[in-house]
Amino acid sequence: MSTKRKVYYCPVEFTLDQIAGKWKILIVLQLRFGAKRYTELIKKVRGITPKMLSQHLKDLEQQGIIHRQIFAEIPPKVEYSLTKEGEKLFPIIDSLAQWGSVNMEKEKGSEIV
Amino acid sequence: MSTKRKVYYCPVEFTLDQIAGKWKILIVLQLRFGAKRYTELIKKVRGITPKMLSQHLKDLEQQGIIHRQIFAEIPPKVEYSLTKEGEKLFPIIDSLAQWGSVNMEKEKGSEIV
């Protein structure tokens, strides 16, 4: 996600720009199962690096999709959760998951674990 | 889309890999309104270059999402249309469009034309 002001003529194009990239949707997917801490996300979002995670968490917070809550504890605790706005992405995630489940099976060498 | 064999553990991740990038979904979106020729697509998919269009048309054909029909005419005529498989992407496009319509309006400086 960039901060460039761009005029969109197409809602689909707008959405694609908002959630583009390898990680945003996968992060939201994990948060769907409940609020999570930074290190939990590192473990659950397979393959994501600290840099990518914090970068995308920042973006998502600015977009109003997730909420970041800091607990005044030692050691520090920060919890990420979906906002109401974020929950509105569920239909997108569902349709992606639906299409994926059907089409993954056609691929030789892929497994569902 | 790459040809690399990759094992997927998550249907959402699989789908994202299949339709990732700036153009695939926008091409499918246009073909939803009927079969189109190459030059029509160039005009309708705002901003796409010849290179990007033919590259993604090739990918989409290999993925079984679109069908390419050549007419033996002079000058040449090639028509692209969605396959049954391609039509299964409609729910994804619909959810992207839905989210986009709602959220675009919140952006100052964006207009729907």
Added chain:
DNA sequence: TATAATAGTTACCAACAGGAAAGTTTTGTG
């Protein structure tokens, strides 16, 4: 004083997606 835990940041680098501009092929028409 050294270590551990959490939540990051920073610097550097590589790969790939994408863009610009020009060229290619085929045949028909003036």
Added chain:
DNA sequence: CACAAAACTTTCCTGTTGGTAACTATTATA
């Protein structure tokens, strides 16, 4: 023979995305 039209292809270049690895800050505990 030159040009037009359709459908691409090719070359070269740039910018963004993403990856690796190391480093930082804070406080508690042994």
